[in-house]
C-alpha cells in the first residue's frame with residue numbers, strides 16, 4: 001500500500017489550463033488530463049500545484065480545488081488567448097514567474113510533470129537551474145501531427161527539436177498508449193526512458209444513468225437511433241466523415257435517426273468556422289432535420305448525452321489517446337472510432353466497438369449500421385466497454401501508477417544527498 005508522501009509536486013501545462021471550461025478551441029483532453037490527474041494525485045496524498053498561463057484578465061491568479069490541490073496562473077505574455085503555435089516566445093517569462101513563485105513560497109518543487117511540448121521546454125529550463133525530476137506527457141507528437149496536416153507551422157522545427165531533446169534527456173516520459181510509445185521510438189528517438197501509463201476517466205461520473213432515463217431528461221425519443229459526436233470542432237477530428245457516413249447509413253430513410261454533434265465553438269474563430277462548415281455539409285446532405293448541435297456540454301449534462309446514445313463515433317484523423325472513447329465506454333455506449341493511435345488501444349474491435357479507417361465514410365457507415373441494427377449486440381459491446389474502462393482506465397488507477405513512478409524517481413534523488421532540492425537562488 002502506498003504511504004502518504006506529503007510531497008509537493010507541480011503539474012505544468014502552460015497552454016492547457018485545468019481550471020477552464022473544456023470542449024472549446026484548444027481546451028480538450030490535455031486540460032481534462034491535468035485536472036483529473038491533479039485531483040486524483042491530491043487524493044492520494046500529494047500536494048499538487050497545477051501551473052498554466054493566464055489567458056484572460058478576469059481569471060483568478062489561484063484557484064483552490066481542494067486543500068491539497070490548486071491551479072496557479074502565471075504571466076506569460078498578454079492576458080489573452082494566444083494559440084499554441086504562437087506561445088513559445090513567452091515561455092522564458094513563464095519560467096521566471098515560476099521561479100519567483102517558488103521564492104515567495106520558500107520551497108522548490110522536487111518533481112514537475114510537464115504537459116505538451118511547450119511545457120517540456122519550461123521543465124528542461126528549470127532543470128538547468130535547480131535539482132529537479134521531470135516527468136513529461138506529450139499529449140500530441142509533432143512528428144505524428146505534421147504528417148497529417150498540409151500547412152506545417154513555422155514553429156515546427158523548434159517543436160520537433162524540443163520533443164527530441166525532451167525524450168532523450170529528462171527523467172521519464174509517459175506514453176498514454178502503446179501506439180504513442182511506438183511512435184516516440186520510431187519518429188522521435190531511440191534514446192530516453194518511456195513508461196506507458198494511459199489516460200483515465202471518471203468511472204463514477206459516467207455510467208450511472210440508464211439510456212431511457214437519459215433520453216427522457218434530454219427530450220430524445222425512446223425509439224430514436226442516436227449517433228453521438230463529442231469534441232472540439234477541428235478538421236482533424238473528422239466530423240465531416242461522420243456526417244457523410246450518416247448520410248450513407250441504411251437507416252437514414254427511417255424517421256428516427258438522430259445525429260448529435262456536441263462541442264463548443266466561437267463565431268469567427270477557427271472552431272466556429274469548422275462548425276459552420278459542418279453545418280453546411282449537414283444541410284447539403286439533407287440531414288438538418290435529424291441533426292442537433294447542442295453546443296459545449298458541461299460536466300452536469302455530458303453524462304446524459306453519452307448514456308442516451310446508441311453509438312458514439314470518434315472519427316479523428318489521428319488521436320494520441322482520445323478521452324471521448326473511454327468516456328463513452330464508461331457510459332455503457334459502444335464506440336465506432338478511427339483505426340489510429342490510442343483508439344486502437346482503447347477500443348477493442350468486435351468487443352467494445354468497431355474501428356474503421358480514418359476518412360472512410362463508407363466503412364464508418366457500415367460500422368454504425370451494424371451497431372444500430374442490432375440492439376442486443378450493442379448492449380453486449382456496451383457491457384464489455386464498461387468493464388474495460390473499470391479495469392484499465394479509472395483516474396484512480398492512473399494516479400496510482402503515476403504515484404509509483406514519482407515515488408521511485410524521488411527515492412533515487414534522495415539517495416544522493418547533494419541532490420536535495422534547494423530554493424532557487
Ligand code: UDP
Pocket residue numbers: 022023024027028029030032230231232262263264295296297298299302321322323324325327
Ligand atoms: N468535452 C467536453 N464538452 C464538450 C466537448 C468535449 O467536456 O462539449 C471534453 C470531452 O468530454 C473530453 C475532452 O473534452 O474529456 C476531449 O478530449 P479528447 O482526448 O477526446 O480530445 P482533444 O480535445 O484532447 O483532442
